[in-house]
Amino acid sequence: MPLTRRPFTADRLEPLLDVCARRPASPFSPDLRRRLLTRLVSGPDGVIELVDGDETVALAVAVDAVDSVADCAVLDMLAGRADAAPILDAAERFVARGPRRGLEVPLSSHTAHWRPVLDARGYRLAYTSYEMETPPQPAPPMPPLPGPTWRWITAEARHVEAYHRVVARAMGPVPGSFRGSLDDLRRRIAEGASEDLLLCGETIAGFANVGAPLPVAPDLGHVHQIGRDPDFRGRGLGPILLARALHRLAALGATRFALDVTASNTAALELYVRHGFAVVEQVPVYRRLLG
Ligand SMILES: CC(C)(COP(=O)(O)OP(=O)(O)OC[C@H]1O[C@@H](n2cnc3c(N)ncnc32)[C@H](O)[C@@H]1OP(=O)(O)O)[C@@H](O)C(=O)NCCC(=O)NCCS
Numbered sequence: 001m002p003l004t005r006r007p008f009t010a011d012r013l014e015p016l017l018d019v020c021a022r023r024p025a026s027p028f029s030p031d032l033r034r035r036l037l038t039r040l041v042s043g044p045d046g047v048i049e050l051v052d053g054d055e056t057v058a059l060a061v062a063v064d065a066v067d068s069v070a071d072c073a074v075l076d077m078l079a080g081r082a083d084a085a086p087i088l089d090a091a092e093r094f095v096a097r098g099p100r101r102g103l104e105v106p107l108s109s110h111t112a113h114w115r116p117v118l119d120a121r122g123y124r125l126a127y128t129s130y131e132m133e134t135p136p137q138p139a140p141p142m143p144p145l146p147g148p149t150w151r152w153i154t155a156e157a158r159h160v161e162a163y164h165r166v167v168a169r170a171m172g173p174v175p176g177s178f179r180g181s182l183d184d185l186r187r188r189i190a191e192g193a194s195e196d197l198l199l200c201g202e203t204i205a206g207f208a209n210v211g212a213p214l215p216v217a218p219d220l221g222h223v224h225q226i227g228r229d230p231d232f233r234g235r236g237l238g239p240i241l242l243a244r245a246l247h248r249l250a251a252l253g254a255t256r257f258a259l260d261v262t263a264s265n266t267a268a269l270e271l272y273v274r275h276g277f278a279v280v281e282q283v284p285v286y287r288r289l290l291g
Helices: 010-022 030-038 084-097 112-120 157-171 182-190 237-251 266-274
Strands: 004-006 047-052 055-063 072-080 102-106 124-133 150-154 196-200 203-211 220-228 256-262 278-289
Touching: 010 030, 010 047, 010 055, 010 072, 030 055, 030 072, 047 084, 055 084, 072 084, 072 278, 084 102, 084 112, 157 182, 157 203, 157 220, 196 237, 203 237, 220 237, 237 266, 256 266
Parallel strands: 072 102, 220 256
Antiparallel strands: 004 047, 047 055, 055 072, 102 278, 124 256, 124 278, 150 196, 196 203, 203 220
């Protein structure tokens, strides 16, 4: 039977999250999947569910309510497996009507077979993303803070605007980094996400946030994002931010650590290699601008 597309409606959210948990096509946390399907996509047409009868065969989302250096949406496969054409047709139609100027498609092990179709449609390699992991190891010793006016705090509602600005300044030039809206950050903090801010006086100099280990791999902790404001470049904050993230994860039970980094991000890559991370998968990301 040919696959058909089932429109996304609010009552499909929980069943789809359940399919993601049972047949994941990406290592995203349940929280991130929920945000991708609701707040990080600008409308229900960006959620692409292919069904065979009543059964979900594949689920993808064209994530377009995010900022990135190339001003593109990104197609994330969340569950199952399918041919490229029906998913790309739906995603391209959605993105062409929306706020972003193109679509990026990461080719993970679940989508590697899409490559000839992407070539034929005019997609070109834009950048490569590395998935990195450490072997089992303790968190590194915490380096001292740069001075007496420095301290760590947990982000609260009153920090959201300044925090969002610093994330945009730090991550803005990094290819392959996608940032949600101010409203998305405000809701994340209100929902209890624990995000660490490094203050110099009252100025946010850097940030570190992590994801709790998932039940499928309770020993593996993910560093989501670390970064410093460009005004604090070259001050040696990288090792401080990473150590904070790894300590957080160790306290949550992790003995191994994982993260994603864009291959061209030399400062980050060098920092991670120095801390025992090695590349475990290379994910090429293809891009096409849509008129
Ligand atoms: C990844 C990151 C935290 C690493 O921090 P870091 O190792 O302390 O490195 P910095 O970027 O602050 O500085 C890197 C180098 O730039 C050099 N540099 C270049 N221009 C400089 C300038 N104008 N002023 C000072 N240093 C400069 C310095 O030599 C410094 O090396 P050193 O600290 O070993 O002397 C940091 O680069 C960052 O926040 N980047 C943007 C966000 C990001 O990419 N996050 C990671 C995503 S996976």
